Structures are given as structure tokens and as C-alpha cells.
Amino acid sequence: MLVVIRGGGDLATGIALRLYRAKMQVVICEAASPTSIRRTVCFSEAVRLGETVVEGVAARRADLEEAIRRVRAREAALQSRSAAPYHRSLRLLRAHPSASAKDFAEALEALKKLGKD
Numbered sequence: 001m002l003v004v005i006r007g008g009g010d011l012a013t014g015i016a017l018r019l020y021r022a023k024m025q026v027v028i029c030e031a032a033s034p035t036s037i038r039r040t041v042c043f044s045e046a047v048r049l050g051e052t053v054v055e056g057v058a059a060r061r062a063d064l065e066e067a068i069r070r071v072r073a074r075e076a077a078l079q080s081r082s083a084a085p086y087h088r089s090l091r092l093l094r095a096h097p098s099a100s101a102k103d104f105a106e107a108l109e110a111l112k113k114l115g116k117d
Contacts, residue, residue: 004029008044009036013054016043020057027067062081 001024005012008028023044034044036103043059061071069071 001025002027003027007031008034008042008046010038013041013043016059017055017057049110 003019003024003026005016005017005019007024008016008030012028013084016028030047032042032047034042034047036042037047041054043052043054046059046061049061051058053059054091057096109115
């Protein structure tokens with residue numbers, strides 16, 4: 001899953017770290033001149049330095065064209081995989097908000113399998 005976070009300050013960096021550790025792809029959109037105060041714990045420093053590391057996770061500045069190219073490549077890779085079980089489970093969950101925990105677990109399992117193919 002791709003998650004886009006607006007801003008790379010200390011709070012957003014904490015959220016980005018958690019999402020990254022949960023195996024999600026994270027893109028942080030930051031201003032050209034960040035106003036972060038606690039810069040040693042902010043991914044926004046990558047804008048100024050080109051790259052920064054927080055808690056062992058590296059963040060790298062990318063221009064807009066590069067970011068779009070990477071996202072499109074990821075989407076193309078996902079579309080080429082067989083995602084039918086995941087989409088079937090997702091439709092079930094959307095159609096029935098009160099779906100059982102088993103249905104939800106099946107959807108998550110299908111998503112995990114999709115990421116491993």
C-alpha cells in the first residue's frame with residue numbers, strides 16, 4: 001500500500017516510521033524549505049541534505065518526476081499480479097460493513113499474498 005504524508009516534521013516522521021515498519025510504501029511531501037524544529041528526528045531534513053536517517057531508516061529527497069515514475073512502476077507491478085482474491089474480499093467488506101472478523105482476516109491474508117508474488 002502506498003501512503004502519502006503531507007509534511008515531514010517530527011510527528012509525521014514517527015507516523016512514517018510506523019507505516020514503513022508495517023511494510024507500507026511511504027511518500028512524504030514537504031515544502032522546499034522545511035520549518036521543522038527538531039531536525040535530527042525529522043525526515044524533512046532530506047530536503048536540505050539530500051538524505052537523512054532516523055532510527056535506522058533512510059529518507060531520500062526525490063524530485064516530482066522521479067516520485068511519479070516510481071509510483072507508476074509500483075502500480076504496474078501490482079496490476080500485473082493476480083489480485084482477484086484480494087479484490088473479492090475487499091468488495092465483500094465494502095458491501096457489508098458488519099462483515100465478520102474472518103472475512104476481514106481473509107482480505108488481509110489475500111493482500112499479504114499479493115505482496116509476496
